[in-house]
Amino acid sequence: MLALAATALCLGGGVAPTASADPARARSVEVPAGVTAAVAVFDRQTGTFTEQLDTTRQFRAASVVKLLIALDHLWNRGPSYDIPSADRTRLDAMLRSSDDDAATHYWVHNGQGAVIDRMVARLGLTDTAKPPATHPGYWGYTALTAADTVRIYRYLLDDAPAAVRDYVMGNLRQSTRCGTDGFDQHFGVAGAFDRPWAVKQGWSGFASGDCTASASAAGATGSATGAPRTEGAAAVDLVREALHTTGTVGAGDRSIVAVLTLHPDGTPYGKAFTDVGRLVRSLDVPGGTRPAGTWFGTWGSGVRVRALPTTASDTLTTLPAGVEVLVRCQKRGQEVSVPPYTNDWWAYLPQYGGYVTNIHISSPGNQLPSVPAC
Known part of the structure; x- marks a missing residue:
């Protein structure tokens, strides 16, 4: 068995x-030993941050960059734009199940690093950058910060056309337990809070996720999980295992949460999964309901x-x-x-x-x- x-x-x-944490107690960011983390929690109701830790530190984005890939593809399509069925199938899989093949399709079709250049200018991102020149095809090597991740969600929720907002957020609310590459993606935000939540997660460098309800798609060109791990290719760490949890929590998407983490080289997925969960459970996230147990x-x-x-x-x-x-x-x-x-x-x-x-x-x-x- x-x-x-x-x-x-x-x-x-x-x-x-x-024991499950008491939601009423005072909280502070608790970063597990050996973990490098950046954290931003933004309360949309008050317009203030409840948590900020190293928010401008750059991490390789892994699959969180799929938010920018999707927004770039849907840019200027107009309120009456009807997403073609082939596009809808790819985009649904990319946003719900973090499908790498779908991301690679749009990355190549829409100009690779030009996708990031366009979205940086459009959204006013300050610390996001396309992959290093040594790895132009690897969309997962895009540099991203917790602060810019919050900016992406704020654009999506407050400024994007309603049809785009509803489509993208609707997919993030339907995040599947297993990613298409066999990794359990319901860690961090998805594990620390009861619904309603919407998540886009990211992982890179792990050997195996063991999630059984999926087909393997690892190793696609430019994938966050299958890309070669080359030291010294950029200022952004491309070696240590990365595990990121981002999204919204609470009714009306009250809080935006961005947690980007790096783990000691060789860390098993289950260990990183657990450490990110503990970190997220330490956060002050207005509107979030913590599960009983x-x-x-x-x-x-x-x-x-x-x-x-x-x-x-x-x-x-x-x-x-x-x-x-x-x-x-x-x-x-x-x-x-x-x-x-x-x-x-x-x-x-x-x-x-x-x-x-x-x-x-x-x-x-x-x-x-x-x-x-x-």
Whole structure:
């Protein structure tokens, strides 16, 4: 059933659970050890920032640049413009599932770096730049900052033609669990808050995401995940693993959130996923509602989320190895053995809509402490 990690944690030696944060408490940005981060949270209701950290530091944009690629393609189409079906299919996949082939299609068709030059001028971006001359085809190497990311969303929400705003934001609200390249993209904003939210995420440099409900599209020309990792090609770091979460949170898209991060070279996806989640949960995000439950670490690779607490039920998805998950409740189900452990308790993960055996939750004992029965 499961492909276990060679260095799996013993059941009694796991990470202690982290209770869901109290939304009323005072917050400050908590950057996990080893992570380089830039953060901007803008409250559209008050017109003020509630969080700012290194907002003008440049990162390689990875798939967040797909916002600019989409806006450039839709620029000056007019209020009555009817997106052709072929374009709609590509754009939907690019915005919802972060499809790399679709991004490459528009990048090449619309002039590669000229896309960025045009959008910098149109939106008044101050620290965004096209990929270095050594890598003109790699759209994921576009330089981007947290401050400019907020400017992009403010244009989209406040100044873009209504048809463009509704189309792009509508797609971001329908973000799929798995990207087309097999990475679970519901980290950060999508994991820290209940809907309504809209997200465009970015990742670059990771070996595997293990999200099972997708077809692989890795390695496309210019892709954020498949591009060669060349040191010294530009001032922007092209080596360390990048994981970005951006979007809006709350009714009426009240808050714009931009979190750009770099992780030590070789960091597994599940570890970066968890660190970004912890960082985002530390932020003051007006209008955001935090999901009920308790956060726990997991161990093992290939850990499946099941529709019911039994191995015979449908597999909904596969967790990134070692990722932290939110548990709402637990119940008895099929007894599962993963030597030397046996357990018939299963944890319900509300953000996945299914169950995992408690064997793979990092906590002592068969039952999880302080977690109610379902």
